[in-house]
Amino acid sequence: MSGYGPTIEVAIARVRADVAQLHSELTRNELVVWTGGNVSARVPGADLFVIKPSGVAYDDLAPENMILCDLDGAVIDGTPGSGRAPSSDTAAHAYVYRNMPEVGGVVHTHSPYATAWAARGEEIPCVLTAIADEFGGPIPVGPFAVIGDDSIGRGIVETLTGHRSKAVLMANHGPFTIGPSARAAVKAAVMVEDAARTVHLARQAGEIIEIPQPAIDALFDRYQNVYGQATEVRRQKPAPRVRARTASGA
Numbered sequence: 001m002s003g004y005g006p007t008i009e010v011a012i013a014r015v016r017a018d019v020a021q022l023h024s025e026l027t028r029n030e031l032v033v034w035t036g037g038n039v040s041a042r043v044p045g046a047d048l049f050v051i052k053p054s055g056v057a058y059d060d061l062a063p064e065n066m067i068l069c070d071l072d073g074a075v076i077d078g079t080p081g082s083g084r085a086p087s088s089d090t091a092a093h094a095y096v097y098r099n100m101p102e103v104g105g106v107v108h109t110h111s112p113y114a115t116a117w118a119a120r121g122e123e124i125p126c127v128l129t130a131i132a133d134e135f136g137g138p139i140p141v142g143p144f145a146v147i148g149d150d151s152i153g154r155g156i157v158e159t160l161t162g163h164r165s166k167a168v169l170m171a172n173h174g175p176f177t178i179g180p181s182a183r184a185a186v187k188a189a190v191m192v193e194d195a196a197r198t199v200h201l202a203r204q205a206g207e208i209i210e211i212p213q214p215a216i217d218a219l220f221d222r223y224q225n226v227y228g229q230a231t232e233v234r235r236q237k238p239a240p241r242v243r244a245r246t247a248s249g250a
């Protein structure tokens with residue numbers, strides 16, 4: 001127990017389980033090799049987040065060895081997992097949580113196609129409906145930043161604040177993604193790799209065609225607000241009124 005009170009302790013336990021499980025999505029989707037990459041999630045209701053230990057094999061990641069940190073990236077002493085060093089990107093994730101309160105999860109991978117675009121310092125143009133849907137436009141490049149302090153975090157925040165994209169290609173490094181939840185950030189990591197691969201393949205065979213801005217706007221709006229199953233919020237919107245029909249059909 002870390003002494004935060006029962007509600008926060010329950011939230012921490014749930015986030016530990018989520019973050020441990022979501023790391024398996026990185027390997028399942030072939031976004032990482034060996035111990036590269038990391039996922040973190042904010043603890044709802046507390047100035048805390050959970051991240052993986054540094055350089056530990058994916059098969060060994062479990063809720064009890066995830067590491068609880070404060071929003072300065074300091075490990076909370078005496079909590080499960082605190083005996084190990086946290087991810088080398090902990091300061092970067094912490095910077096994002098401090099400066100983007102809407103962010104609930106951060107993901108970093110070296111997925112090969114997205115990282116190849118980062119190596120060239122080239123944004124991924126919006127030439128597919130899937131890119132417009134998920135990212136709302138081109139997927140931007142962030143600055144080159146050293147690993148270990150909050151430089152990467154500053155690059156992520158500078159690039160993504162006010163931007164529709166939930167992914168940034170950090171120059172000479174690889175993609176970082178954010179989302180309202182860690183699961184959403186993992187989804188963005190999967191989608192950015194898919195976009196990077198497909199646009200790369202398309203360019204091998206000819207000229208790619210940009211989608212006009214009004215169509216990008218319409219696609220983004222539909223995907224963000226209409227696509228998929230209605231959420232509780234959408235279900236609560238009043239249904240369109242239909243006039244009762246009489247037996248005669250009038």
Ligand SMILES: O=C(CO)[C@@H](O)[C@H](O)COP(=O)(O)O
Nearest residue numbers: 036037038054055087088147
């Ligand atoms: O590229 C980096 C550092 O930014 C990481 O992806 C490492 O490859 C994995 O670091 P840990 O999270 O295991 O420290």
